[in-house]
Amino acid sequence: MPKLIKHFSHLVLPVSVMTLLIIINLIKGADYFRITMVNGAFYGNIPNILFGASELVILSIGMTLVTAASRGQDISIGVSATITSAVFVQYVLQAGEVTLLTIVVGFLLSCVIGLLLGAFNGTLVSVFKVQPMVASLILFTGGRSIAFMIDGKLSPILANDISNQIGTVIPGVPIQTPIILTVVFIALVAVLFKTTNLRLYVETVGINPNAARLNGINPKKIIFLTFLIMGICTAVAGFIAVNKAGRHDSVNLLKLIMMDAILAVAIGGNSLIGGKFSITGAIIGAYTIEMLNRTLLRLEIEPATIKVFKAVFIIILMVLSSPVVRVFMKKALDRFRSWRLSISQPKENALSTTNIAEKKEE
Amino acid sequence: MKKALGVLMILVILGSGVLFAAGQKESGLIKVGIVNLPPEESGYRQANVEDMNNVFSVANGYDAKQTNTLDNSEQIAAAKGYIRDGVDYLLISAANASGWDDTLKSAKDAGIQVILFDRAIDTNESNYQAAILSDMAYEGEKAVEWVLSLGLDKINLILIRGQMGSAAEIGRSAAVLDAAKAGKLNIVADGTGGDSWSLEEARKVVEAAIAAGKDFNVIYAQNDGMAQGAVQALQAAGISHGKGGKVKIIGFDFNRFALRNVQAGYWDADMQCNPRQAAEISKWIKSGKMPSGVVYQEELLLTTETISDELIAKWGINADPGKGVITR
Known part of the structure; x- marks a missing residue:
C-alpha cells in the first residue's frame, strides 16, 4: 500500500484540485453526477465535461512532452490546429462526394501538415536553440492569416453527415464521438510510452541535456521528436474542433487554448521548466480546467466578472493543494495529535497526584 | 567587377525611380x-x-x-x-x-x-466630415422588438453576450436589459462567449442553464457563431428549437450559413450588422451631397417568414453553404 501511494504521489496535486471542485459542485446541487439518455446518447454534466475538454486534453498531452524535453512551452498550438483543420476542410470540400475515405484521407493530410508545423517549431528550438515560446511566437503571430488564406478568405461550412457525426454522436453509439476519439488517442499515447523508452529519454533530456548527450542520447533529436508529437496532437485537436463546430472559423477556432493547456500541465503537477513529467496528471488537469469553467457557470457568476473569478479560483486551488500547504497541514496534524496526547497524559498525572495526596491524608 | 556591379545597381534603382515617377501622372x-x-x-x-x-x-x-x-x-x-x-x-x-x-x-x-x-x-x-456607422443599440432594439412580438406567454430568455465592453456587446445587451427591467421579459441566464465570441463558451452557457433545470424559450446570442453553439447544446439535450420548436433562436451579423439556418427553420431570426458602407460613401462623393456628422445605416432583421434567396445573396456575408443546407 505505501508503495502504491508513493507511485501515485505526483497525482496528489491534480486529484486534490479536482476533488475540491467536485465538492463545490455537489454543495451547489446533489444531482451533479446524474446522467440521462437523450436521443440514444448519455447526457449530463460529466459527459458534457468529457465532450468539452477533448481538444484541451489532447493538446495538454503534447504540451507536457514539449515542456518536459525543451523546458519551454509551445504557444502556437491553437494556431497550428487552425491551419491543419483548414487543410482538412479544404480537402473535404473539394472532394465533392464525402465518404468515410475522404474524411480519413483528409485527416491524414492534416496530420502531415501538423508534422510539418511541428518540424518547423522543432527545428527552431532544437537546431537553432531558439527558446520554445519565441520560436512558436512566429506561428502564433502569422498562422491565423495563413489559415485565412487556405480558407479562401471565408469561413467554409462543413455540413456533411459524417462530419456532423464526428462532432456529435454516431447513431447507435451512446457516447459522443469526440469523447471516444479522445480515449483512443490517450490509449495510443499510453501504448507508445509502454513500448518505447521515450519517457526515459525525454526526462533525461529535460533534466540535463548535456548529461543526456554524454550518455548517448541526442537531445536535439528528442526535442525535435516531442515537437513532431505535438504536431500530431494539434492535427487531432483541430480535426475534432472543426467537426464539432461544423465550419472553419480561422479567427476564433481554439483561440487562447494554449493558456489552458499550459495551466493543465501545471495543475497536473508538472514542472514548467522541464524534467520529470506526468501525462496522467496533465490529462486530469485538463478535465479539471473544463470542470472549473463549467463550475463558474453553474455558480451563475456574472459574465463581466467571470474571468476574475476563474483567476481567483485557480490561485486558491493551486495554493490549497501546493506542497507547502501540504507540509504545513501535515505538521499541524502532527501538532494536533501530540497536543491531544499531552492533554490526556497530564490528566492521568493529576489524577495520580491527587490519589497520592489522598493516600497521604489517609 | 564589384564597381561595375555597384554602378549597375545604382542605374537600376534610378531607372525604377524614373518609371515609378512616370506612373504617378495625373x-x-x-x-x-x-x-x-x-x-x-x-x-x-x-x-x-x-x-x-x-x-x-x-x-x-x-x-x-x-x-x-x-x-x-x-x-x-x-x-x-x-x-x-x-x-x-x-x-x-x-x-x-x-x-x-x-x-x-x-x-x-x-x-x-x-x-x-x-x-x-x-x-x-x-x-x-461624416461618419457612417452601425447603430448597435438600434440592432438590439430591433431584435428585442422581434422577441416581444413572438406572442409568447412568458418570455424566459438566455442572453449570450459577446466580448464584454465591446461596442456591439453594450449596444445589443442594452435593449434586453432595459426590457427585463421593464418587466417585459425575464433573463434566466446571462453569459458571455468571451473575447473571441466563442461558440464553445456559448454552448457551455446553455448547457449550464439546462443542467440547472432552467425553463427558457428564447436564446438571444449576440453573434451567429454563439447562436450556433447554443443550438448545439439544445440538440445534444434533445430540446426542440426553430420554427415550431420550443426555443426561439436569434443570432446577429447575417453570416450566410446563419441565414440558411433561418431559411430552413432551424433558427428563427437573424439581425443584420451591415459591413457594406462603401456604396453609400461613394454615392455621397459622386453626388457632392456630403452629409455632416454621424449617419446610421438601415439594417434588416430577417425571420423564417421574410427571408429569401435574393436577400441572402445580397446582404449575407461569408461563405454560402447553399440552399437547404443546415450548419449544425
Missing part, C-alpha cells in the same frame, strides 16, 4: 485613402474590405489605396502618409477610438474630407 481619378482593419479580423471585416475594394475601383473612377492593420499607431502613420500624398478623401475605420485628434486636424488643414466608417472616433465632431 489621371482624373478621385484619390481615396482607406485606413481599415485586416480582413482576417472577422467575417464582417472580410466583407467590408472586399466591398471597399469593389466600390473604390479604377472602373468606378477612383484611385484608392487601402491599408489594413490592427495597430492603431500603424493606422495613424498610414493616414498621415495619405495626407502627404494629397488624397481627396480619407476613409477611416479606427482600431482604437482615441489618439486621432492631430491626424484629423492635419487632414482638415490640408483640405481633405475625412469620412469615418463602421467605427467611431472619440473626437470633436468638427474634426471629420
Whole structure:
C-alpha cells in the first residue's frame, strides 16, 4: 500500500484540485453526477465535461512532452490546429462526394501538415536553440492569416453527415464521438510510452541535456521528436474542433487554448521548466480546467466578472493543494495529535497526584 | 567587377525611380485613402474590405489605396502618409477610438474630407466630415422588438453576450436589459462567449442553464457563431428549437450559413450588422451631397417568414453553404 501511494504521489496535486471542485459542485446541487439518455446518447454534466475538454486534453498531452524535453512551452498550438483543420476542410470540400475515405484521407493530410508545423517549431528550438515560446511566437503571430488564406478568405461550412457525426454522436453509439476519439488517442499515447523508452529519454533530456548527450542520447533529436508529437496532437485537436463546430472559423477556432493547456500541465503537477513529467496528471488537469469553467457557470457568476473569478479560483486551488500547504497541514496534524496526547497524559498525572495526596491524608 | 556591379545597381534603382515617377501622372481619378482593419479580423471585416475594394475601383473612377492593420499607431502613420500624398478623401475605420485628434486636424488643414466608417472616433465632431456607422443599440432594439412580438406567454430568455465592453456587446445587451427591467421579459441566464465570441463558451452557457433545470424559450446570442453553439447544446439535450420548436433562436451579423439556418427553420431570426458602407460613401462623393456628422445605416432583421434567396445573396456575408443546407 505505501508503495502504491508513493507511485501515485505526483497525482496528489491534480486529484486534490479536482476533488475540491467536485465538492463545490455537489454543495451547489446533489444531482451533479446524474446522467440521462437523450436521443440514444448519455447526457449530463460529466459527459458534457468529457465532450468539452477533448481538444484541451489532447493538446495538454503534447504540451507536457514539449515542456518536459525543451523546458519551454509551445504557444502556437491553437494556431497550428487552425491551419491543419483548414487543410482538412479544404480537402473535404473539394472532394465533392464525402465518404468515410475522404474524411480519413483528409485527416491524414492534416496530420502531415501538423508534422510539418511541428518540424518547423522543432527545428527552431532544437537546431537553432531558439527558446520554445519565441520560436512558436512566429506561428502564433502569422498562422491565423495563413489559415485565412487556405480558407479562401471565408469561413467554409462543413455540413456533411459524417462530419456532423464526428462532432456529435454516431447513431447507435451512446457516447459522443469526440469523447471516444479522445480515449483512443490517450490509449495510443499510453501504448507508445509502454513500448518505447521515450519517457526515459525525454526526462533525461529535460533534466540535463548535456548529461543526456554524454550518455548517448541526442537531445536535439528528442526535442525535435516531442515537437513532431505535438504536431500530431494539434492535427487531432483541430480535426475534432472543426467537426464539432461544423465550419472553419480561422479567427476564433481554439483561440487562447494554449493558456489552458499550459495551466493543465501545471495543475497536473508538472514542472514548467522541464524534467520529470506526468501525462496522467496533465490529462486530469485538463478535465479539471473544463470542470472549473463549467463550475463558474453553474455558480451563475456574472459574465463581466467571470474571468476574475476563474483567476481567483485557480490561485486558491493551486495554493490549497501546493506542497507547502501540504507540509504545513501535515505538521499541524502532527501538532494536533501530540497536543491531544499531552492533554490526556497530564490528566492521568493529576489524577495520580491527587490519589497520592489522598493516600497521604489517609 | 564589384564597381561595375555597384554602378549597375545604382542605374537600376534610378531607372525604377524614373518609371515609378512616370506612373504617378495625373489621371482624373478621385484619390481615396482607406485606413481599415485586416480582413482576417472577422467575417464582417472580410466583407467590408472586399466591398471597399469593389466600390473604390479604377472602373468606378477612383484611385484608392487601402491599408489594413490592427495597430492603431500603424493606422495613424498610414493616414498621415495619405495626407502627404494629397488624397481627396480619407476613409477611416479606427482600431482604437482615441489618439486621432492631430491626424484629423492635419487632414482638415490640408483640405481633405475625412469620412469615418463602421467605427467611431472619440473626437470633436468638427474634426471629420461624416461618419457612417452601425447603430448597435438600434440592432438590439430591433431584435428585442422581434422577441416581444413572438406572442409568447412568458418570455424566459438566455442572453449570450459577446466580448464584454465591446461596442456591439453594450449596444445589443442594452435593449434586453432595459426590457427585463421593464418587466417585459425575464433573463434566466446571462453569459458571455468571451473575447473571441466563442461558440464553445456559448454552448457551455446553455448547457449550464439546462443542467440547472432552467425553463427558457428564447436564446438571444449576440453573434451567429454563439447562436450556433447554443443550438448545439439544445440538440445534444434533445430540446426542440426553430420554427415550431420550443426555443426561439436569434443570432446577429447575417453570416450566410446563419441565414440558411433561418431559411430552413432551424433558427428563427437573424439581425443584420451591415459591413457594406462603401456604396453609400461613394454615392455621397459622386453626388457632392456630403452629409455632416454621424449617419446610421438601415439594417434588416430577417425571420423564417421574410427571408429569401435574393436577400441572402445580397446582404449575407461569408461563405454560402447553399440552399437547404443546415450548419449544425
